[in-house]
Amino acid sequence: MTTATAQAFPNIAFIKYWGNRDAHFRIPSNASISMNLGGLETRTQVTFDPALKNDQLTLNGKPQSGKSLERVSAVLDLVRQMAALQRFARVESNNNFPTGVGIASSASAFAALSLAASAAAGLALSEAELSRLARRGSGSACRSVPGGFVEWQAGEDDLTSYAFSIASPGHWDLSDCIAIVSQAPKPTGSTEGHALAASSPLQAARLADTPRRLDFCRRAILDRDFEAFAEVVEQDCHLMHAVMITSTPPLLYWQPATLAVMQAVMDWRKNGLPVCYTIDAGPNVHVLCPTASAAQVISGLTLITGVEKVLAARPGGPTHLV
Amino acid sequence: MTTATAQAFPNIAFIKYWGNRDAHFRIPSNASISMNLGGLETRTQVTFDPALKNDQLTLNGKPQSGKSLERVSAVLDLVRQMAALQRFARVESNNNFPTGVGIASSASAFAALSLAASAAAGLALSEAELSRLARRGSGSACRSVPGGFVEWQAGEDDLTSYAFSIASPGHWDLSDCIAIVSQAPKPTGSTEGHALAASSPLQAARLADTPRRLDFCRRAILDRDFEAFAEVVEQDCHLMHAVMITSTPPLLYWQPATLAVMQAVMDWRKNGLPVCYTIDAGPNVHVLCPTASAAQVISGLTLITGVEKVLAARPGGPTHLV
Structure with missing residues (x-):
């Protein structure tokens, strides 16, 4: 598979994450608890294309460059590394809710990106692996990977810091x-x-x-x-x-x-x-x-x-x- | 002397007092720094009158009873004890600024009361003694006793918790x-x-x-x-x-x-x-x-x-x- 589309929801934290123990790996200073926000959706398609000379990102139809593209490429790099893949990717992401105004659009964005990119690269990651990958793009994105009510255990390093469901959406x-x-x-x-x-x-x-x-x-x-x-x-x-x-x-x-x-x-x-x-x-x-x-x-x-x-x-x- | 009138200013704390080590004596959990608010004034007259059967308080022309009278009587009791006096007092207090809306009217009120009552009882208290007395009525009132910029040392007990000037009004x-x-x-x-x-x-x-x-x-x-x-x-x-x-x-x-x-x-x-x-x-x-x-x-x-x-x-x- 070289293309895949994923859907993810933002989440709202009931017990908040604020401060990092390790900013590079986004290992949080404390664990947190959240709920996924069904109805608010990010849909992201990732295509690894041998014709591309670099990664491309469109967000809500608008081509992106600079910091937002760099953050996406950093996650794509991790996927390429895991899959031993050398192609660049075209990423198209759309939200059905306002972006960048503090409704956790980065959480759903990096959760959807992680699943779409890893699937497009032919990887079948476990929920915990996906959660860890999403965390690298945006800390709270790791909480959007599992469903319903979610706890992100702070962990001590990249391997142990991921989220899991504590109760289903129902x-x-x-x-x-x-x-x-x-x-x-x-x-x-x-x-x-x-x-x-x-x-x-x-x-x-x-x-x-x-x-x-x-x-x-x-x-x-x-x-x-x-x-x-x-x-x-x-x-x-x-x-x-x-x-x-x-x-x-x-x-x-x-x-x-x-x-x-x-x-x-x-x-x-x-x-x-x-x-x-x-x-x-x-x-x-x-x-x-x-x-x-x-x-x-x-x-x-x-x-x-x-x-x-x-x-x-x-x-x-x-x-x-x- | 059986009657005296005092004027006091409220104060605004730059380093705040919040929480008591001893609520009865109003020994604060931390020291504080404030400035007296010249222009906003409380003027209080106290008269010890042998004809009175109990303490009387009028605030901005309105007779008071219940809690606000009790708080005033508690300070008058301390004065009576120091002066070995058994008379009740008539207290008339007026503010030229809004009362009870968080502009520290209790600070200027108890500072003025402490000086007027002690003078009317024939006492000549030092600034530190007056500050300690005012504190018993309302903690931050102790800061309205000295002039200008004032520090209230938390102290450890009734004797050591009082305020003093650190800089003059000018x-x-x-x-x-x-x-x-x-x-x-x-x-x-x-x-x-x-x-x-x-x-x-x-x-x-x-x-x-x-x-x-x-x-x-x-x-x-x-x-x-x-x-x-x-x-x-x-x-x-x-x-x-x-x-x-x-x-x-x-x-x-x-x-x-x-x-x-x-x-x-x-x-x-x-x-x-x-x-x-x-x-x-x-x-x-x-x-x-x-x-x-x-x-x-x-x-x-x-x-x-x-x-x-x-x-x-x-x-x-x-x-x-x-």
């Missing part, structure tokens, strides 16, 4: 209602951000408390205990943003509308609605709830000043060939 | 332009908030880094080095709010307009204006700058959506009799 019907408050590119990308984590006087304390939060979150998911889930998800989000804003230089990703959504969600929960939020390295707010409450949450979010639109997702499956 | 002409984004009472008062500090997994790390920030801030003030001052003041603010929002339950004092002001101030500074912010346990933002830039800062703040009004203050003197 285990718990959660919805992620993503309040988009800005579609502007982030002032500081995640890769640069991770490098600042250690400059915060709070990062070590955040890391020391992480095993407790991982256990608490894993248990809440397995028990489908939304109240416990909400408590730990929001606390973990606050801990990551606490580290971000106390790093040097400080990273303040929140916008006024980010805070308006946070306040609204806390008020709704006080009034009995099962709902909580989490925020990645950007201003947009992921509002989580049982799907039975999603319609109410979405209509509430659209009324908040500064919310441009709301995307919705439910637990997504693994990265797969199409 | 040392550095800073302005505090207070952007009022809400005048609603705080959902959680500072006394309750302090009790939550230890529940944050980040408080110990914040405390461990405090000596560094104290030294850095003290040096920046003594050197009138605004750039260094801005860096440490904002980081200290972020550290306190990081602890607040990661406590159980979380305390999120910021409003959307709080964040709009923070972003604006960071942008202005990037563009060369000497300005920084700090935020107490409330949504209002203290925007600090050399007084030469204050007019420009105030007019910029009034243009931000959600800013209701802007108060301005310059370094204030000590609590004094009038």
Whole structure:
């Protein structure tokens, strides 16, 4: 096979990854837990073509060069090495959701790329091998490889740092209602951000408390205990943003509308609605709830000043060939 | 003397006090540095009157009862004990600025009360004694007793925990332009908030880094080095709010307009204006700058959506009799 197409979903982390133990291999400073976002999709076709003089990438129909092409070529290099292949590749990738605004498009992109490229090269990688490969392109991409609810064990090196499912997509019907408050590119990308984590006087304390939060979150998911889930998800989000804003230089990703959504969600929960939020390295707010409450949450979010639109997702499956 | 009137200024902390080692005596978990806010004034008259059957308090012309009267009586009890006095007191206190909205009105209130009550009881307390007495009413009130730029040494007990000047009001002409984004009472008062500090997994790390920030801030003030001052003041603010929002339950004092002001101030500074912010346990933002830039800062703040009004203050003197 010299061409293959894969589909992958981005993911939202409930227990966040922030800071690397090894930036080159993207070995994280702490383990993390996430859910794939079914409904938001990246579809990537990779063709190894002997006629090409170098790798080519089109993203949403636009030819790419520079850094984004380099990041893709770095993953293709790993695949070529494993497959003892010397051809360059044509990569066409399309998202059905906004790209580069903090909705983890790099996670689904590198998960889909890893599967499409390895299949096109004739490799049949295991889920763990694919997860490790995706991680090399973008850390959190390793979590988009397995399906449903996923844990990324930090590991100690390239071999031991990969993700696996802790519950299938059908285990718990959660919805992620993503309040988009800005579609502007982030002032500081995640890769640069991770490098600042250690400059915060709070990062070590955040890391020391992480095993407790991982256990608490894993248990809440397995028990489908939304109240416990909400408590730990929001606390973990606050801990990551606490580290971000106390790093040097400080990273303040929140916008006024980010805070308006946070306040609204806390008020709704006080009034009995099962709902909580989490925020990645950007201003947009992921509002989580049982799907039975999603319609109410979405209509509430659209009324908040500064919310441009709301995307919705439910637990997504693994990265797969199409 | 059985009646006396004192005037005091609130203060804004550059290095924040959050969490108590001893809640009863209000011995703080860490030392702090502040500036008195000249222009914002509390004026308090205390009269010990043999005709009274209990303590009476009027605040801005309104008779008070319950908790606020109890807190005042507790300080009067200490004064009565020191003076071997058995009379009850009539206390009349007035502020020329909004009360109970996070502009440290309790600091100026208890500083003025301590001086007026002790003088009315015939006591001539030293500055350190007055500072210790004010601390019993409201921790940060001890910083309003000395003039100008003030450090509150945490101390280890009632005797060693008090504040002193590190620079006179004339040392550095800073302005505090207070952007009022809400005048609603705080959902959680500072006394309750302090009790939550230890529940944050980040408080110990914040405390461990405090000596560094104290030294850095003290040096920046003594050197009138605004750039260094801005860096440490904002980081200290972020550290306190990081602890607040990661406590159980979380305390999120910021409003959307709080964040709009923070972003604006960071942008202005990037563009060369000497300005920084700090935020107490409330949504209002203290925007600090050399007084030469204050007019420009105030007019910029009034243009931000959600800013209701802007108060301005310059370094204030000590609590004094009038």
